[in-house]
Amino acid sequence: MTIVTETTPPSTGPKVRPMRINWVRAAPWLYTLGLFLGWELLVIVLDTPVTVLPAPSRVFQAVVQYWSAIWKNSLQTLFTTTLGFGLAVVGGLALGLFIGWSKTIYAGLYPLMIGFNAIPKVAVVPILVIWFGIGTIPAVITAFLISFFPIVVNVATGLATIEPETEDVLRALGARKMDIMLKVGIPRSMPYFFGSLKIAITLAFVGSVLSETVAANYGLGNMMSSAQSQFNVPLVFAGLLALAVEGIAMYALMAWIEKRMTGWAHRSTMSH
Amino acid sequence: MTSPGLAGEVSDYGGQEAPKRPDEKKKTMSHLVSIDDVDLRYGGADGTLAVSGLTMRVAKGEFAAVVGPSGCGKSTLMKLVTGLHIPQKGTVIVAGQQVTKPVSIVGMAFQNPTMLPWRTTLENILLPLEIVEKHRHRLRANKKEYVAKAEHLLELVGLKGFGSKFPWQLSGGMQQRANLCRALIHEPELLMLDEPFGALDAFTREELWCVIRDLHAAQGVTIVLVTHDLREAAFLADKIFVMSARPGRILREHQVPFERPRDLEVMYEARFTDLVHELHGEIANARVAA
Numbered sequence: 377m378t379i380v381t382e383t384t385p386p387s388t389g390p391k392v393r394p395m396r397i398n399w400v401r402a403a404p405w406l407y408t409l410g411l412f413l414g415w416e417l418l419v420i421v422l423d424t425p426v427t428v429l430p431a432p433s434r435v436f437q438a439v440v441q442y443w444s445a446i447w448k449n450s451l452q453t454l455f456t457t458t459l460g461f462g463l464a465v466v467g468g469l470a471l472g473l474f475i476g477w478s479k480t481i482y483a484g485l486y487p488l489m490i491g492f493n494a495i496p497k498v499a500v501v502p503i504l505v506i507w508f509g510i511g512t513i514p515a516v517i518t519a520f521l522i523s524f525f526p527i528v529v530n531v532a533t534g535l536a537t538i539e540p541e542t543e544d545v546l547r548a549l550g551a552r553k554m555d556i557m558l559k560v561g562i563p564r565s566m567p568y569f570f571g572s573l574k575i576a577i578t579l580a581f582v583g584s585v586l587s588e589t590v591a592a593n594y595g596l597g598n599m600m601s602s603a604q605s606q607f608n609v610p611l612v613f614a615g616l617l618a619l620a621v622e623g624i625a626m627y628a629l630m631a632w633i634e635k636r637m638t639g640w641a642h643r644s645t646m647s648h
Numbered sequence: 649m650t651s652p653g654l655a656g657e658v659s660d661y662g663g664q665e666a667p668k669r670p671d672e673k674k675k676t677m678s679h680l681v682s683i684d685d686v687d688l689r690y691g692g693a694d695g696t697l698a699v700s701g702l703t704m705r706v707a708k709g710e711f712a713a714v715v716g717p718s719g720c721g722k723s724t725l726m727k728l729v730t731g732l733h734i735p736q737k738g739t740v741i742v743a744g745q746q747v748t749k750p751v752s753i754v755g756m757a758f759q760n761p762t763m764l765p766w767r768t769t770l771e772n773i774l775l776p777l778e779i780v781e782k783h784r785h786r787l788r789a790n791k792k793e794y795v796a797k798a799e800h801l802l803e804l805v806g807l808k809g810f811g812s813k814f815p816w817q818l819s820g821g822m823q824q825r826a827n828l829c830r831a832l833i834h835e836p837e838l839l840m841l842d843e844p845f846g847a848l849d850a851f852t853r854e855e856l857w858c859v860i861r862d863l864h865a866a867q868g869v870t871i872v873l874v875t876h877d878l879r880e881a882a883f884l885a886d887k888i889f890v891m892s893a894r895p896g897r898i899l900r901e902h903q904v905p906f907e908r909p910r911d912l913e914v915m916y917e918a919r920f921t922d923l924v925h926e927l928h929g930e931i932a933n934a935r936v937a938a
Binding site (some may be wrong): 402542544560563638640 | 816
């Protein structure tokens, strides 16, 4: 599993003149603006009907028009996602530490985990509905199931890649397995763990929206699927926009937490 | 080279008192490390035989160096002495006790300094104290005393004032110095060094040789240095063991005659060059024999 690192702007040298525009910092905003402008132009030039591809201006209009519905459903989706994600963090950390503890457990559980992760979660939702009915609970569980895997794998990887020399030095001192885990394994798996949170949170949105689309009366997924059935395409796009905003916000939060918690791992001179 | 420098036990390991019977206990007491006819095979019955018929003795307070062709099982020797590997045949006795589990009177330092990047240098040096049974329960109550000790060690290796820096803020040579401090903080009786200076430039290496030399003189610790560098071995050690190619065993044992304290200048003397030349020849032969 690769850890997606945020694209840090390459430092452009120490001498930044104040009157110059910092293009690197402005880039995300300019590119987003460019995307919307291009989209708008495309719609105008091709004259696409609003039921196929509404222009961004039309989508923003829908955002304003349906604001209370979007707001309410966004909160619901955010709630199910963060709850599922929170469970995945706790469970993933625990299972990751458990798996990383011994080679036997790792060997035994890894194929099971792969198989489990390969199951399309959309196939699991009907089972969850049978067990828990429609609504919040299947959404939380789907978000949990889908975001669980990257956390487990990353924590286990962090534990499994302790330098043998470090382990030798400590074992020669009479360190027990528990000592090595506490002093070395867990701290060194933290960058992997916090790195995986960024992947996990975006996946959690996929899970919760998926479940809401299939089986729920609330949430952005439900809102979009009912808007679609009414051919209210601008509202569908408004829902997507809301999801994108929530996703970016949560990702940024995770990236911030990662940086706060494991600053030592982000040094350019870090060689081990 | 059979030089008379440090007279006494070149090949005879008996006690000087000449007891009626060779007393097994007495024999092992005078040596901090004694390895007898040890075989170690990795990976089961038909795995590679890393060392075979390995026999060597290191006296207390002595500085021993082990040289040999690459892959001769020098690192295996480290693991045998520290109890990380238990031999299939033969005995390893450290400080009068047969090694059957990791022995905590040993400090280790490797070529790779393996400093933990999330700890400051000082906290890295204190790490062994959090592990070793004797200190771990005292650490919290006597933190000040231990920190003072760590700072003293830092000063000894020329890193005074760097304790609060993170390891990745230090150069390679400085990290290796800190690594030595970490290996010494729990006052081990035996210091095992596995090519500790291999990754350093020539001048830094010579500087650290002097650091090690002074530590050995000041702390009276027994040191076993595993190295590829023959000049390093000749400059630092009292006794040099030459190992054969795999499966490793001791081919020759040299007493190093140069008087202490040694100056770096000793390396430009003819007798030093002769010793290094001889060692070089033996290892070249061992490589051919393999």
